[in-house]
Structures are given as C-alpha cells and as structure tokens.
Amino acid sequence: MLSKKFLVVMKKIVKLLCSFLITAAGYSQPNDTGIAIIPAPVSVTKTSGHFILPQKVSIEAGSQGEMKQVIAFLKDRLSVAATGNVTVANTLPTATIRLQLNNTADNSIGKEGYKLSVTPKNILIKANEPAGLFYGVQTLVQLFPKEIESAAPVKNVKWQVPCVNITDYPRFGWRGLMFDVSRHFFTKEDVKKYIDDMVRYKFNLLHLHLTDDEGWRIEIKGLPKLTEVGAWNVKKEGYFGTFSPPAPDEPRNYGGFYTQDDIKELVQYAKERFVNILPEIDVPGHSLAAVVSYPELSCTPGVEKYVVRSGEQIMDWSQGAPPIALVDNTLCPANEKVYEFLDKVITQVAQLFPFEYIHVGGDETPQNFWKQSEAIKGLMQKEGLKDMHEVQGYFEKRLEKIVLSKGKKFMGWDEILEGGLAPSAAVMSWRGVKGGIQAARMKHEVVMSPTTFAYIDYMQGDSLIEPRIYATLRLNKAYQFEPMPDSVEAKYILGGQGNLWTEQIYNMRHAQYMTWPRGFALAESLWSPKEKKNWNNFFHRVEDHFERFDIAEKKYAPSVYEPIFTVSRNADKQISIVLSTEAEGIDIYYTFDNSFPDRFYPKYTAALIPPKDAVMLKVVTYRGKKQVGRLITMRDEEWRKRADRNR
Ligand code: ACM
DSSP, X not given: XXXXXXXXXXXXXXXXXXXXXXXXXXXXXXXXXXXXXSSOOSEEEEEEEEEEOOSSEEEEEOOOGGGHHHHHHHHHHHHHHOSSOEEEESOOTTOSEXXXXXXXXXXXXXXXXXXXXXXXXXXXXXXXXXXXXXXXXHXXXXXXXXXXXXXXXXXXXXXXXXXXXXXXXXXXXXEEEEEEOSSSOOOHHHHHHHHHHHHTTTOOEEEEEOEETTEEOBOOTTOTHHHHTTTEEOOOOSSTXXXXXXXXXXXXXXXXXXXXXXXXXXXXXXXXXXXXEEEEEEESSSOHHHHHHOGGGSSSTTTSOOOOOSSBOOEEOTTOSSOEESSOOOOOTTOHHHHHHHHHHHHXXXXXXOSSEEEEEOOSOOOHHHHTOHHHHHHHHHHTOOSHHHHHHHHHHHHHHHXXXXXXXXXXXXXXXXXXXXXXXXXXXXSXXXXXXXXXXXXXXXXXXXXXXXXXXXXXXXXXXXOOOSOBOOHHHHTTOOOXXXXXXXXXXXXXXXXXXXXXXXXXXXXXXXXXXXXXHHHHHHHSOGGGOOHHHHHHHHHHHHHHHHHHTOOOOOGGGSOEEEEEEOTTSOEEEEEEOSSTTOEEEEESSSSOOOTTSOBOOSOBOOOTTOOEEEEEEEETTEEOSOOEEEEHXXXXXHHHHTO
C-alpha cells in the first residue's frame, strides 16, 4: 500500500509538472490553447481563465505622436469585435486595455520588446518605446479569435482572449523584406499595403529596390529623363526573360515612378509603423534604365540605341557569373560624369530617406563591355587595376566616398567584396552566407539574405503548378534560415531579410502569394529565440494564420500542402513516383484514370508505378475531410523526362 504522505507528494509533483507543461506548451499547441503567435514570443505563460471583451471597450494610451498608429491599428481591429464603441483616453482608471510606456526602462526587453498580461479583468501591455507597444498590440490581436481579421464587423463570435503573461523582444534588429518595385512597378498604395502586412509579423525594415534594367522608380530633380524615359517599358505577360523584343512602335506606357512627395509620404507611413525604408540604387550593373535615359553614362555611348527592358533577353548566363551582357546595362567607372550623376542621385536619396544606410547594389555586373573599352583600359593603367573586379572595386570605393559625404552608411550586395571591399562598407550576403561570413570576419556589418533560405521570389512548390522560376524554396527550407553563423562575432550580423524580386510578379495579389507563408518563417528566424524554433509547432501556427488570412481575404500560397514529387526508374527500369509532404498529417489521393481525385480515391502509401498506358497522374491532398492542396497533374512525358534527368 502506498502511504498517504507519498500520495500527497506525488499529487504535488504531478500538479507542478502539469503547470510546467502548460507553460512550455503555452504557444505551442494552438489546437489545445487557442494560442498561435507568429513569430513565437520569447516566453508565454498561460494562466487560467479568459478576458471577455466588453461591448464598450476603453483603451488607455499615452498621447505621444508615435502612438498614433499603435492606437489606430488596435481600434480598427477591435471595431470588428466590439458591438459598442471603442474609446481612447490618455488616463482612464477603468480602462479595459492599457498601453503603458515604462517610466523607468525595463532592460530585459530593449527598445522593441514588450510585456503583455491578460487577466479576466483587463489587458496590460508595457514597453520602453512605442515600437514595443506596437508589437505587443500585434501579439494581442493574434490572441483574439481569428474573426478579428475581418474587414467588416462580425457577429456571433465569443470575443475572448486567453489569460497569459508574455515577455517578448526580438533576436535581431534588422528584420527585413525587400520589395523589387523596378521589374514591375508597384504603386505607392501597393507599397503601403505591403508595409501593413509585414508589420503584422514584426518586420521593421523595407528594402525598396528602386532601380534596375526595367525601370527607374524615383524622381531625381535635375535628371528628368530618368523618370520621363527610364520609368517606362512595354507591357508584356507570360514568362519574363523570354519575351520577344518589343517593336519600335509598341507603346512604352507601362511602369511608373514615385515623385519625391510620394517618397516622403511612404517614409512617413513606414515610420508611423516603426519601419525603416532602405533605398537601393543598383549600380554599376542593372543600370539599363539610367543608361537609356543618359547614354553618356555608359562606356558605349552612341554604339547602339538601347531601350528600357520589357522582359526580353539582355544577358547570357550560360557561362555563369558574371553574365555576358547583350546590351550594355552598366555605368562606366572610367567616366567622371558617372560620379557627378551619382553624387546628384545620392544627395537627393539621402535627403529623402532618413534611414542611416543607402544600398548601392553592385551585383551581377557584366564585364564584357568594360573589357572592350579604351576608357577602362586607361583607368586600369592610371590606377594600377589588375582586372575587372578591381575596376568595380575602384568604382565602389568612389561611390562609398559619395555616400559617406551625405552622412549615410554604404551598403552593397556581396559582389562588392570581389574587388577589394570599401573600408566602411556593409555587405548584404545573397549568394549564400559565405560573403557575409567573410565580411564579418573583416569587421564589416552584414545583413544575411541568402538565396538558399530567403529568396521568396523562388517557387514554393512544384513547377507543375507554380509559375515557373528557375529555383525552388519550400516553406520548411525557409524556416531553416539561420542568420547568425557560428564562426563570427555576433555584433557584425545586423540581421536578415527575405527578397521579393518581381520579374515574374505582375500584381499585388501575387506579391502577397509569394510573401506568405514564407514571410512567417523568416519573421520567426529573425525575431524568435533560436531554441524556440520547431517546425511541427510552427506549421500548426501557420495553419491558424492561413485561416486568419482567409478571413482577411489576403492571399497566401497553399503550396506547403502539396506533394513533393521524386521520379526515378526502379531496378526493373519502371518509372517510380514517390510522393512526400512537407508537413505531417496530410493525406495524398491520386488517380491515373484522368478523373479528379478526392478523398474517396486511392490514398498514397507507397511509390507509384504508372500503369502501362496511363497518360496522367492527378494528385490532391487533404487534412482529414478538408481538401488543402490544389489538384496537380503530371503528364506521362513529364514523368519520363524527370526519371531520365535523375538517372
Ligand atoms: C541579387 O539577387 N542579384 C542580389
């Protein structure tokens, strides 16, 4: 017989263990607790009970100007839920929701952190700075039922929030997304929408890729042709990069640019939401829009009449990097006019964007036109430059001086390492993380945005269904993004960002589709403690956020639900198609008889051998009774092609 004392002790131990489990699982079991916060907070302790939203909500918040959007956002979301009105006041002893700035700094949460406490009586968010309150509010909204995301008021929802204590702060200060507004132009309103979406997941940096071969997107006073000529091309649809060259009489009326007033408005809009905008002027390559506007800036003035690119082929990548340019899209480092031009551009960019860095590109510069240029040969002799990398290095160092002279820090893609890094340069590492590691070892600041984990222009699933792009980055791979290499001093790694290049992105809905859910994964890598990351747990939360996006009518990619196809030939030379999924608990159903599979069709359990005369495999995925993936069809020629490629 067990003694009574022993049983009491055991009971206490079990109770203690249970409370630990609740704490540990606080945010990790959305289905059990209803808590599914992305990015995962530093610490979540679930306590008992709920806060039930009253019909009339009162918010106490300070009156500082920086609180404007914090309050406006919360009020806007609560108006979906509160049947009565939402009032806000500076001091309100009876407030149901309090947003409080600490009088004495709480060193445990830094500038962007917050503490959120929900009790049955009220909700309190405390932070050192308004940014922290903004992020606390984002977390609070995620604690409400998903209907809070609706654009219009929703009835018949139990508007309650589980009681919790959350302490939260970011792992990295640089949590970015790059939006390429050059390849396709996105309006000022589109950019605002992109900012609205990114801040929900605590991103704080928007990198605007403002110039490229397809368009110059920022008004520069005194250089009118950049936007009169350089911002316009011919509208084409299909697969960008393979378009037929536009005929001379095709209208060049596709594109656009931001006036300086537009830029000021965007900067202000971003600032109110605690987002810095990093402007990028991509030179000396990717500069066709500038060269077309002012041909004297190239090493080949008058050689040929160039036009702003509309997606026709202008580079030959068959020999690898650097590419061979078929038209000269480079500024000429041997031409003093180029530095005068850049001084004018950077002066105005520096005045328009308060952020401390200016990004000046430096990537993928073709060298073939430079190699043929007498002016470049003269420069090499004069400056003792050995090769074209050093020619670019010379250019970057001169540009660095211009950027520094405007009181800004100089940043470029990792190619700027190749010709001898400019003394103060910060490096954005995109060709993997090795450039970033090299730069950090040289004591330069680094932002990690490697293609391998952070290129959100890549396909999210199989090219059978995704718009075709030359590479794939699935959600689970994006979730493995680790911005901090082991072997460098942490202080040099500012953080990381995802890059949304838009050659194949023609509109905002598709920009959303490409950004989410991979943006969730990147947000978690940049905000949450490394040890909190857990794929299965994350994926459950992603599914909760998919439902939130559905209610908000925001677009996202369901590709993570769709199968990975591995095609080969087995020992008997038969085609074998292996299907797998990124997430657990997803069932795949298939047909070879051309009809449309649903969950009453054969369920995939082992490698498929196509029947002798079959011409297509159709697959679809379910979670339980709910179809989650889209119908995907693989034709017989495709499975043969893939099997032979994998031999
Ligand atoms: C890049 O993707 N060319 C930076």
